[in-house]
Amino acid sequence: MRETFLRGKPFHLDKEPGLTIVEIVNAFADGKIRGLFIMGENPMVSDPDANHVRECMEKGEFLVVQDIFLTETAQMAHVVLPAASWAEKGGTFTNTERRVQMVNPAVRPPGQARPDWEILSDLANRLLDGEIGKYIDRSAPYASWDYPSPADIMEEIAAVTPIYGGIRHERLGTQGLQWPCPTTDHPGTPILHVGKFSRGKGLFMAVDHMPSAEDVDDEYPLIMTTGRILFHWHTRSMTGRSKPLNEHVPEGFVEIHPEDALKYGIEDGHPTRVTSRRGTVVTKAAVTEEVPPGIVFMTFHWAEENANTLTQQALDPIAKIPEYKVSAVRIEPA
Secondary structure (H helix, E strand, O other): OOOOEOOOEEOOOOOOOOHHHHHHHHHHHHHHOOEEEEOOHHHHHHHHOEEEEEHHHHOOEEEEEEOOOOOOOHHHHHHEEEOOOOOOOOEEEEEEOOOOEOOOOOOOOOOEOOOOHHHHHHHHHHHHHHHHHHOOOOOOOOOOOOOOHHHHHHHHHHHOHHHHHOOHHHOOOOOOOEEEOOOOOOOOOOOOOOEEEEOOOOOOOOOOOOOOOOOOOOOOOEEEEEEOOOOOOOOOOOOHOOHHHHHHHHOOOEEHHHHHHHOOOOOOOEEEEEEOOOEEEEEEEOOOOOOOOOOOEOOOOOOOOOHHHOOOOOOOOOOOOEOOOEEEEEEEEE
């Protein structure tokens, strides 16, 4: 493992991979994880098998949620830490173009809301000053979280992440910089792969087909797949509070092919019951040829008509991603 220096001292990341989100939620219910800190995430709506997620959250010993709104998950928390939104704090965002961009606060955070970095720094220092601090080497590089500003955090990121090595707040301007940017005189890398892959030759791997964890049968004859729509984002914590977006798409729906709609007595725009081995959701039907016969589609944006009540916990064995795209269901008029 490459040795990294943090504040002038050697620093190593743990070699053992940790748990993924679904595994963490299960471990929380089993008592293997006693405290859970959720920041800017709403697993009560976004995670598979929502009824199981609720049971896990109810069984867990101590739940803290840090967010900008009182989400469905925050409503279950023992402690809620109010965070500042993107327009209320300064710092950087890195987009999928690898562009690191500055943001500056446009308005002050309301009430007791604070930027994430301030909350986390205060929490870390209180832990270090408390019982946990007895077991910490105070000379270690992580034994103090004293950051005067987000710019100082960027300095530390640059120190431990070679592709960010030359990125500083004062260099970002209005256009930002794209990583890799290894030194402070490097202009950034607008195009990552020129003439060849950045790693050299391309890497190809043969894989064996693995069937889905569940399939259709006489009781559940349709495959449900899930995804997003243009007008909403994830669990609608923010887009659900936008009047124009809600005017475009005010409620959830299930898309079904006309052949299947005729076969199961489903009418366009009418209430429809969708049932899997894990639960039932009632939502509006959208009869369309956008989906093929044998397939129905739902978004996971609406907590009121939560598609993840129906999805399964089966995980990809390598990436540990839940199998959101294949769940056996039946459908009937509500």
